Amino acid sequence: MLNTLNKRVSCVLLLLAIGYLVLAYQLPTYPYTPVDADVIPKGLGFLLVGLAICLYFAKDSETQEQKARRNIPRKDIGALLAVFAFVFLYITLLEILGFVVTTAIFIFFCSLFLGYRKHITNLIVAILFPLFMYITFTQFLKISLPPGILPF
Amino acid sequence: MGSIEGIMTGFQVAFSMQGILYVLIGVFVGTFIGMMPGLGPISAIAVMIPITFGMDPTSALVMMAGVYYGAIFGGSTSSILLNAPGVSGTVATSFDGYPMAQQGKAGKALAIAAISSFVGGTVSVVLLMLLAPVLSSVAISFGPPAYFALMFMGLTAITSLSEGSTIKALISAVVGFMVVTIGIDAQTGTQRFTFGNVNLLEGLDFLVIALGLFALAEVCSLVINRKDLSMENAHKLGSLRITKKEFKEMSGPMTRQSFLGFILGVLPGAGATIASFIAYITEKKIAKHPEEFGKGSIKGVAAPETANNAATSGAFVPLLSLGIPGSGTTAVMLGAFLVLGVQPGPLLMTDRPEIFWGIIASMYIGNVFLLILNLPLIPYIAKVLKIPRPLLISLVIMFSIIGVYAISFNTFDLYMLLLFGVVGFIMRLYAFPAPPFILAFILGGMMEQAFRQSLTISNGSLFIFVQEPIALTLLIIAFLSFIFPLIKLLRKRQA
Amino acid sequence: MRKLLFVFILFCFVLVTTACASESKETSGTDEKNWEPEKPIELVAPAGAGGGWDTTARMAAKVFNETGIIEQDIGVVNKPGGGGAVGWAYVAGHDASPYNLFVASPPIVLIPLNGQSEYGHEDFTPLANMIADYAAFAVAKDAKWDNLNELFEDMKKDPESITVVGTSSPGSMDHIQFVQIAKAAGVDISKIKYVSDQDGVGLTQLLNGSVDVFSTGVSETVEQVKAGTIKVLGVTSEERLEGEVLEDFPTAKEQGIDATFVNWRGFFGPPNMDENAIKYYEEKFKKLSESEEFAEIRKQYGWDEMYMNSEEYKTFLDKQKEEIKTLLDELNLSK
Structure with a gap:
C-alpha cells in the first residue's frame, strides 16, 4: 500500500491535516462575528486532506537528480546531526554563558568539526567576530544581547 | 503653483551642505544596519530616534529617511551571498540571487541588485514628487474587500512560483498558511494552536520561517556537499560588468516594477515584502523563459530589488500626505517625526513645505549616494564567499541566530528557527518548494483578516466582494490569471 | 555641521560612559536605609523596538542618564511577544531584584483578564505612573453624527449598521475603551x-x-481634525484637554455619559521588591516627571503628566481592573 514515495509522504501529510483539524474543531466560539476564528483553519485542514489524497494517487514524477538528493551517505547524515546538536547546544547556552562566549565556542568547534584546519585563523575569527557583533549591537545600536558571564 | 515653489524649497534644503551631509550619514548608517543580521529598517529607525532628539527637524528627518531606504538597500547582500535574508523585503531576491552567486556570478548579482534598487528608488521618487498630493486618495481607496482581493490575487500565483509538481506547490502553500494561523486571532482574540505557550501568542515571526527554510536548509546542503569540488564556482566573485544585453534584459522588469512597487507601497499594509513577491511573480508570469526563474535569472534579481525600493518611497505617500503609517516601519518613522515635533498629515505640505519636499528631494541624492557607496564595495563584500566552507557554515548559522534573536530576544524562537531549518531541509529532499510556503505565510494572514473584516462589516453577506469596483477588478484578474494557464494547457494537448 | 559633530560626540560619549559604568561597580557603599543601585539597571520594554512601550522606556532611560537623576547606566531590553506576556514572565522570574524594571500600560490589566497571561499587575510592584493618554472616538467629517449621544442613539436602534474599528483585538484596549463608554450610555x-x-x-x-x-488615542486624531478629514465625537478624559485643537474635543462626561478611560503609562518592578528600593525609585521617577527634559518629551508626543506613587498607583490599578472585569464578564470574554 505504501510502495511509492508519494503514498508515504501523503500519509504523513494526512496525519498532519487531521491533527490540525482536531485542534481547529476545539477552538472556542466567539459570539460577535459572522466568520469565527475556526472557519479558515477548518477550510485549510480539509484542503490539505484533499491535496494529500491527490498526492497519494499522483504518479511519481521525480527526476533522477531529485532522487539522488535523498541518497545521503551515512557519514554525512552523522555530520548533519552533529551540526544540529551543535546549534541546539548553542541556543541552549546562549542566554546562560552570554552571546560572545557561546558564539566563539560555537564558531571554533563547529568549523573544526567540519574540517577547518587552520586553528589560529579559526581562533581569531571565533573571538573577534562575535566581539565585533556584540559591541556593535549593544554599544552603538543600543540593542541588548545576552552578556552572560562577561562583565560588560 | 504652490507645489513648484515647494519643490524648489525642497531641493534647496536637500542640496545644501547640511542636507547632503545628513543624507550621507543616513544612507551609510542605514546600509550598515541593513547588512546586520536581523536588523531591518524598523530597528534601524528605532535605534536612531534617541540620537535625533533635539536636532533640527529637517536635517534629522532627511537623515532618518536615508536610514530607512538605506536599510532596505543593504538588506539584499546576505540574501544573495548566503541565502540568508536579513529583512523580509529581500526574501524574493534570494530566489535567483543565491543561485547566481552559486554559479560564480556573485559580483554581477550584487551589481544588479544595486542598480535595480537605484532605479526603483529614483523612479519612485519622481513619482512621489509628481503624484504625492494626488496619490493620497489612492492610498485610502482600499477597503477590506479590496485588500482581500489583492492578497487573493497574489495567492493564485503560487503555482507559478514552482517548477515541478503543482500538487506539491499547493501543499507547501497550505502548510504555510496553516503556520500563519498560529497565535491570537485579531478579529476575535481567540488563541489558535498556541498550546498555551505565551511565545506563540503573537504567532511566528516571518524571519524565523524565512531564515529556517532558506538559510538553515541551505546550511544542511552545504554540510553534505562540503567536500564537493564541483561547487568550486561558488567561491568566485565573477565580473561585476553587466553587458548591454543583460542591461536590456533588466530594463523591462525595472521599469514595470518601479511603478508597480510604488503603487503597492502606497497602499497601507502592503509594503516592501509584498511588493517584492508580487514583482517576482508578475515578471515570471510574463517572461518569455519563465523556466529560468529560480535558477539564477537576472530578471529574478532585478524585479524584487526594484520593487522593494520603489515600495519604500511609496510608503511615504500615506505617511507624509495623510499621516497614516502603512506598516510597522512607517509607524516607527511616524514616531521619529513626533520626537522632532513634526506632525505628518494632510497639513504638512502647506505648513512645513521645507520638510515635506526636503525629504522627497533628499531621496534623489540618497539613492545616488547608495549606488556610489555600494558599487565599489561589492568586491570586498563578496569576499565573504572566499571564506572556507566549514567556517562559512558556522558564520551563516551565527548570522541566522543573531538575526532571530535581535527580533524576539528569546531562545524559544531560536528553537523554532532550528525546527524550520529541519522542515526546510526535508522539504528540499522531497521536492516541496519553499517559495509557495513563504508566500502563503505572508499573504495568507492578511487575506484571512481582510476576508473576515469584510464579512463583519457586511453582516455576513458575500456580495461585499463584488460590490466594490476595486475588489471586483482584482478578483477578475485573479480569476483570469488562473484560467489562462489552463486554457494554454488544453490547447497544447489538443495540438 | 555642529549637529553632526554632536551626533559623533554622542556616539563616543555613549561608548565611554558604558565602559566606565562597568568599572565603577564597587564604589558607593550602601546602608540599610538608603538604597542605591550598584550596577546597571535593566528597563524592559515588553514589546519590539519602536512601539509605545519601547519609546517610553528609551526616553525615560535617556533623560534619567542625561540629567543624572540616576547615574547608573540604564539599558533598555526588548522582550516582545504575547502582547507583553513574554516580557512579564521574564520580569516575574527576577523575584525581588531591584534592577529589573519594566514599562506598562492598561494591557497589563486587560491581557490577564483575557486569559493570555498568567501574570497581572498584582504580581508586580507598581513603582510610579508617569503619563496619561486618553481615547478618542472619531468619525468621518461628513458623518451624520455630531456628538456621542447621536451615535449611541443610532447604535441602540440599528446596531448592525455601525462598525467600529481599532488596532487591537477584541477584549483589549481599543475595544474596551469604546465598550466602556458605550455601556455607560x-x-x-x-x-x-x-x-x-x-x-x-x-x-x-x-x-x-x-x-x-x-x-x-487622542494624539492620533489631532492632525486629521486640523485638516478637516475627520471629527472627534468624544474623548475619555475627566476634563477637557489642553492645547490647540485638543481643547475643542468634548469629553464623554460633559455629554452626560458618566465614564472615563485613562491610557496610563508607568513603571513596575518585579514582585517582592525591597521597601527601600521602592522608595528610591518613587523619588527618582517623581524627579523625572518634574524635569524639564521629560516635560519636553511629553509635549512632543502629546502625553499628559500623571504622576502617581506606588500606593496610589496600586489602588488605581485595582479599581481599573474591577471596572474592566465587569465589562468583559458581560461580553463573556473574561477567562
Missing part, C-alpha cells in the same frame, strides 16, 4: 460590531468609509 455592548486592523489601516478604513467609528 446604555448601548447593548454585546451587539457592537468591532473589527481590528493593524498598522494604521484603521484610519484608512475610516477615511474610505469602510467603517464608521475609529477608536484610538
Whole structure:
C-alpha cells in the first residue's frame, strides 16, 4: 500500500491535516462575528486532506537528480546531526554563558568539526567576530544581547 | 503653483551642505544596519530616534529617511551571498540571487541588485514628487474587500512560483498558511494552536520561517556537499560588468516594477515584502523563459530589488500626505517625526513645505549616494564567499541566530528557527518548494483578516466582494490569471 | 555641521560612559536605609523596538542618564511577544531584584483578564505612573453624527449598521475603551460590531468609509481634525484637554455619559521588591516627571503628566481592573 514515495509522504501529510483539524474543531466560539476564528483553519485542514489524497494517487514524477538528493551517505547524515546538536547546544547556552562566549565556542568547534584546519585563523575569527557583533549591537545600536558571564 | 515653489524649497534644503551631509550619514548608517543580521529598517529607525532628539527637524528627518531606504538597500547582500535574508523585503531576491552567486556570478548579482534598487528608488521618487498630493486618495481607496482581493490575487500565483509538481506547490502553500494561523486571532482574540505557550501568542515571526527554510536548509546542503569540488564556482566573485544585453534584459522588469512597487507601497499594509513577491511573480508570469526563474535569472534579481525600493518611497505617500503609517516601519518613522515635533498629515505640505519636499528631494541624492557607496564595495563584500566552507557554515548559522534573536530576544524562537531549518531541509529532499510556503505565510494572514473584516462589516453577506469596483477588478484578474494557464494547457494537448 | 559633530560626540560619549559604568561597580557603599543601585539597571520594554512601550522606556532611560537623576547606566531590553506576556514572565522570574524594571500600560490589566497571561499587575510592584493618554472616538467629517449621544442613539436602534474599528483585538484596549463608554450610555455592548486592523489601516478604513467609528488615542486624531478629514465625537478624559485643537474635543462626561478611560503609562518592578528600593525609585521617577527634559518629551508626543506613587498607583490599578472585569464578564470574554 505504501510502495511509492508519494503514498508515504501523503500519509504523513494526512496525519498532519487531521491533527490540525482536531485542534481547529476545539477552538472556542466567539459570539460577535459572522466568520469565527475556526472557519479558515477548518477550510485549510480539509484542503490539505484533499491535496494529500491527490498526492497519494499522483504518479511519481521525480527526476533522477531529485532522487539522488535523498541518497545521503551515512557519514554525512552523522555530520548533519552533529551540526544540529551543535546549534541546539548553542541556543541552549546562549542566554546562560552570554552571546560572545557561546558564539566563539560555537564558531571554533563547529568549523573544526567540519574540517577547518587552520586553528589560529579559526581562533581569531571565533573571538573577534562575535566581539565585533556584540559591541556593535549593544554599544552603538543600543540593542541588548545576552552578556552572560562577561562583565560588560 | 504652490507645489513648484515647494519643490524648489525642497531641493534647496536637500542640496545644501547640511542636507547632503545628513543624507550621507543616513544612507551609510542605514546600509550598515541593513547588512546586520536581523536588523531591518524598523530597528534601524528605532535605534536612531534617541540620537535625533533635539536636532533640527529637517536635517534629522532627511537623515532618518536615508536610514530607512538605506536599510532596505543593504538588506539584499546576505540574501544573495548566503541565502540568508536579513529583512523580509529581500526574501524574493534570494530566489535567483543565491543561485547566481552559486554559479560564480556573485559580483554581477550584487551589481544588479544595486542598480535595480537605484532605479526603483529614483523612479519612485519622481513619482512621489509628481503624484504625492494626488496619490493620497489612492492610498485610502482600499477597503477590506479590496485588500482581500489583492492578497487573493497574489495567492493564485503560487503555482507559478514552482517548477515541478503543482500538487506539491499547493501543499507547501497550505502548510504555510496553516503556520500563519498560529497565535491570537485579531478579529476575535481567540488563541489558535498556541498550546498555551505565551511565545506563540503573537504567532511566528516571518524571519524565523524565512531564515529556517532558506538559510538553515541551505546550511544542511552545504554540510553534505562540503567536500564537493564541483561547487568550486561558488567561491568566485565573477565580473561585476553587466553587458548591454543583460542591461536590456533588466530594463523591462525595472521599469514595470518601479511603478508597480510604488503603487503597492502606497497602499497601507502592503509594503516592501509584498511588493517584492508580487514583482517576482508578475515578471515570471510574463517572461518569455519563465523556466529560468529560480535558477539564477537576472530578471529574478532585478524585479524584487526594484520593487522593494520603489515600495519604500511609496510608503511615504500615506505617511507624509495623510499621516497614516502603512506598516510597522512607517509607524516607527511616524514616531521619529513626533520626537522632532513634526506632525505628518494632510497639513504638512502647506505648513512645513521645507520638510515635506526636503525629504522627497533628499531621496534623489540618497539613492545616488547608495549606488556610489555600494558599487565599489561589492568586491570586498563578496569576499565573504572566499571564506572556507566549514567556517562559512558556522558564520551563516551565527548570522541566522543573531538575526532571530535581535527580533524576539528569546531562545524559544531560536528553537523554532532550528525546527524550520529541519522542515526546510526535508522539504528540499522531497521536492516541496519553499517559495509557495513563504508566500502563503505572508499573504495568507492578511487575506484571512481582510476576508473576515469584510464579512463583519457586511453582516455576513458575500456580495461585499463584488460590490466594490476595486475588489471586483482584482478578483477578475485573479480569476483570469488562473484560467489562462489552463486554457494554454488544453490547447497544447489538443495540438 | 555642529549637529553632526554632536551626533559623533554622542556616539563616543555613549561608548565611554558604558565602559566606565562597568568599572565603577564597587564604589558607593550602601546602608540599610538608603538604597542605591550598584550596577546597571535593566528597563524592559515588553514589546519590539519602536512601539509605545519601547519609546517610553528609551526616553525615560535617556533623560534619567542625561540629567543624572540616576547615574547608573540604564539599558533598555526588548522582550516582545504575547502582547507583553513574554516580557512579564521574564520580569516575574527576577523575584525581588531591584534592577529589573519594566514599562506598562492598561494591557497589563486587560491581557490577564483575557486569559493570555498568567501574570497581572498584582504580581508586580507598581513603582510610579508617569503619563496619561486618553481615547478618542472619531468619525468621518461628513458623518451624520455630531456628538456621542447621536451615535449611541443610532447604535441602540440599528446596531448592525455601525462598525467600529481599532488596532487591537477584541477584549483589549481599543475595544474596551469604546465598550466602556458605550455601556455607560446604555448601548447593548454585546451587539457592537468591532473589527481590528493593524498598522494604521484603521484610519484608512475610516477615511474610505469602510467603517464608521475609529477608536484610538487622542494624539492620533489631532492632525486629521486640523485638516478637516475627520471629527472627534468624544474623548475619555475627566476634563477637557489642553492645547490647540485638543481643547475643542468634548469629553464623554460633559455629554452626560458618566465614564472615563485613562491610557496610563508607568513603571513596575518585579514582585517582592525591597521597601527601600521602592522608595528610591518613587523619588527618582517623581524627579523625572518634574524635569524639564521629560516635560519636553511629553509635549512632543502629546502625553499628559500623571504622576502617581506606588500606593496610589496600586489602588488605581485595582479599581481599573474591577471596572474592566465587569465589562468583559458581560461580553463573556473574561477567562
